[in-house]
Amino acid sequence: MLTVKIKKNFSEFNIDLEFIVDDEILVILGSSGSGKTMTLRCIAGLICPDEGYIELNGKTLFDSKKNINLSPQKRKMGFLFQNYALFPHMTVNENVALGIQQKTRLEADKKVAWLLEKMNIPGLGHRYPSQLSSGQQQRVALARALSNEPDVLLFDEPFSALDTPRKEKLELELLSLRNFYRGDILFVTHDLAQGYKLGSRIAIFESGRIIQCDNKYKVIESPVNYTSAKLTGVKNLMKGQIESKSDGKIKVKINDLGSEFIVLVKKNINYYTNQVVTIGIRPEFLQFVDNNKAENTFLCKVIKIIEGVADLSYILEPINENVNYKGKFYLEANLSKFSDLNIIEGNSYFINLPPSQLIVIT
Amino acid sequence: MIATIINFFAGIFIARIMSRYPGKLKNLIEGIFMLPMVLPPTVVGLILLLVFSKNSPIGKLLSMLGTTLVFSWPATVIAAVFVSFPLMYITTQGAFEQIDTNIEDAARTLGLNEWKIFWVITMPLAWPGVAAGTVLAFARSLGEFGATLMFAGNIPGRTETIPVAIYFAVQAGDKVKAAFLITITLIITFISVLVLAYWKRKKPKILSLLNYAYSKNKKEFFRV
Numbered sequence: 001m002l003t004v005k006i007k008k009n010f011s012e013f014n015i016d017l018e019f020i021v022d023d024e025i026l027v028i029l030g031s032s033g034s035g036k037t038m039t040l041r042c043i044a045g046l047i048c049p050d051e052g053y054i055e056l057n058g059k060t061l062f063d064s065k066k067n068i069n070l071s072p073q074k075r076k077m078g079f080l081f082q083n084y085a086l087f088p089h090m091t092v093n094e095n096v097a098l099g100i101q102q103k104t105r106l107e108a109d110k111k112v113a114w115l116l117e118k119m120n121i122p123g124l125g126h127r128y129p130s131q132l133s134s135g136q137q138q139r140v141a142l143a144r145a146l147s148n149e150p151d152v153l154l155f156d157e158p159f160s161a162l163d164t165p166r167k168e169k170l171e172l173e174l175l176s177l178r179n180f181y182r183g184d185i186l187f188v189t190h191d192l193a194q195g196y197k198l199g200s201r202i203a204i205f206e207s208g209r210i211i212q213c214d215n216k217y218k219v220i221e222s223p224v225n226y227t228s229a230k231l232t233g234v235k236n237l238m239k240g241q242i243e244s245k246s247d248g249k250i251k252v253k254i255n256d257l258g259s260e261f262i263v264l265v266k267k268n269i270n271y272y273t274n275q276v277v278t279i280g281i282r283p284e285f286l287q288f289v290d291n292n293k294a295e296n297t298f299l300c301k302v303i304k305i306i307e308g309v310a311d312l313s314y315i316l317e318p319i320n321e322n323v324n325y326k327g328k329f330y331l332e333a334n335l336s337k338f339s340d341l342n343i344i345e346g347n348s349y350f351i352n353l354p355p356s357q358l359i360v361i362t
Numbered sequence: 363m364i365a366t367i368i369n370f371f372a373g374i375f376i377a378r379i380m381s382r383y384p385g386k387l388k389n390l391i392e393g394i395f396m397l398p399m400v401l402p403p404t405v406v407g408l409i410l411l412l413v414f415s416k417n418s419p420i421g422k423l424l425s426m427l428g429t430t431l432v433f434s435w436p437a438t439v440i441a442a443v444f445v446s447f448p449l450m451y452i453t454t455q456g457a458f459e460q461i462d463t464n465i466e467d468a469a470r471t472l473g474l475n476e477w478k479i480f481w482v483i484t485m486p487l488a489w490p491g492v493a494a495g496t497v498l499a500f501a502r503s504l505g506e507f508g509a510t511l512m513f514a515g516n517i518p519g520r521t522e523t524i525p526v527a528i529y530f531a532v533q534a535g536d537k538v539k540a541a542f543l544i545t546i547t548l549i550i551t552f553i554s555v556l557v558l559a560y561w562k563r564k565k566p567k568i569l570s571l572l573n574y575a576y577s578k579n580k581k582e583f584f585r586v
Contacts, residue, residue, distance in 0.1 A: 085467070087483060098472055
């Protein structure tokens with residue numbers, strides 16, 4: 001179990017956070033330049049936090065009050081760098097062997113072979129890093145990080161330079177790493193899909209702070225604020241004000257959609273009338289319907305269709321006599337390519353926002 | 363030759379410290395290091411002469427110990443060191459700064475101590491730069507003239523270096539001696555540059571020897 005509570009001031013941002021990794025993969029999700037790498041470097045002991053403490057399995061690694069600061073050499077942490085940071089002048093075998101603590105050469109050799117086998121790169125031992133593909137290099141880096149039996153593995157966006165098939169393959173292998181590696185894993189990424197696949201819990205990170213840290217289902221279901229919603233893929237966000245509330249429902253007036261539009265929300269947790277809220281919905285939950293009889297339905301013009309591999313994205317502009325949107329406000333809908341709807345660019349359709357799929361952010 | 367050896371170690375040591383030194387004084391210190399290269403060698407010689415002369419504090423200290431540096435053979439070495447140090451320093455420091463700090467950090471998280479990191483990771487990676495700096499510094503100290511003449515004088519058999527001897531031979535009209543000395547210089551320079559070029563290219567071999575020597579002392583320094 002890794003317990004972290006640290007503060008450090010930088011010129012661009014201040015790190016001030018607290019979290020626990022307890023025999024799991026914790027994913028730190030944040031945009032680039034938000035201080036994720038610096039946080040990992042603090043934990044590994046490569047830079048020294050200003051204050052706080054870091055504890056690993058009951059052992060104190062850093063404590064500003066007690067003046068404890070173990071060197072990175074003594075922390076037993078595996079670090080995977082974004083650029084792999086292999087030793088370019090050494091063969092794969094030498095790279096992996098450098099961190100091994102075993103006494104005899106025979107044992108060390110055995111361990112290197114075992115690690116390369118586990119990483120699915122047996123037989124590459126005598127090559128130099130420059131002779132390997134980027135995927136193979138990352139496998140070597142992982143084997144090297146595992147070589148001194150770390151208690152924690154720190155991943156700093158390790159797969160971001162790989163192409164999609166290689167990335168997916170490595171993600172799969174990382175999940176099966178848990179079969180023989182019993183330790184905590186801290187995985188930093190800016191990619192929600194990747195984080196969701198790998199992590200059991202997700203920590204949403206914004207300029208040095210963790211704004212939400214929860215079970216991944218919870219994080220996706222109910223983001224706590226605007227940044228959290230954006231990062232977790234809630235593309236449609238609308239500002240509004242609560243007009244009334246009744247049993248299990250609230251009515252929200254959405255200013256962006258003009259005064260007539262009222263949206264119903266089924267999750268009722270201590271909202272009050274006239275409270276300013278943001279309503280969010282994922283693009284895949286928007287529905288094209290035949291008429292405007294159901295609640296939360298309004299007319300939209302399809303102004304652009306973007307075709308993906310397996311889905312279609314529709315950029316929608318609401319039609320409202322009282323409001324001139326002209327490039328100011330859009331909604332995005334996302335549908336499978338294989339639905340039998342025939343939506344044509346430039347035409348108008350009724351759009352329904354299912355009340356149960358709406359997220360309220362205060 | 364001795365000057366080259368001194369520069370080799372001093373250059374590596376100081377460049378290593380400076381390449382990781384973040385302070386604001388860095389530019390100032392580097393400026394002072396580079397001075398001997400910018401100043402005319404005669405000026406460097408004059409400064410050394412003043413610093414080590416019998417009336418200066420250092421000179422007094424030395425004469426209290428019963429020695430003097432001025433116009434002695436160590437003076438030729440000191441002059442050569444001062445003049446060629448900037449070349450060694452700047453190339454070596456550049457080579458150290460080129461190394462991705464992540465690589466050294468990776469070694470740290472693997473549990474390698476700083477000493478081992480320096481010899482197994484940093485030095486091999488900076489090797490081409492270090493070797494190039496050594497070649498340059500050696501060439502510069504071999505050809506050193508102005509500062510040597512000012513600081514060490516030209517006492518045959520004691521402080522007479524080849525370039526100075528050539529100059530005085532030509533002045534005295536002794537063309538045979540000059541030609542002889544020039545030939546010797548050419549041979550020494552050519553051989554040493556060849557050796558150093560070879561040395562630079564053969565780094566893996568040299569370093570594996572280094573590793574081997576190390577592993578004899580500390581069991582299991584380096585495997586595979």
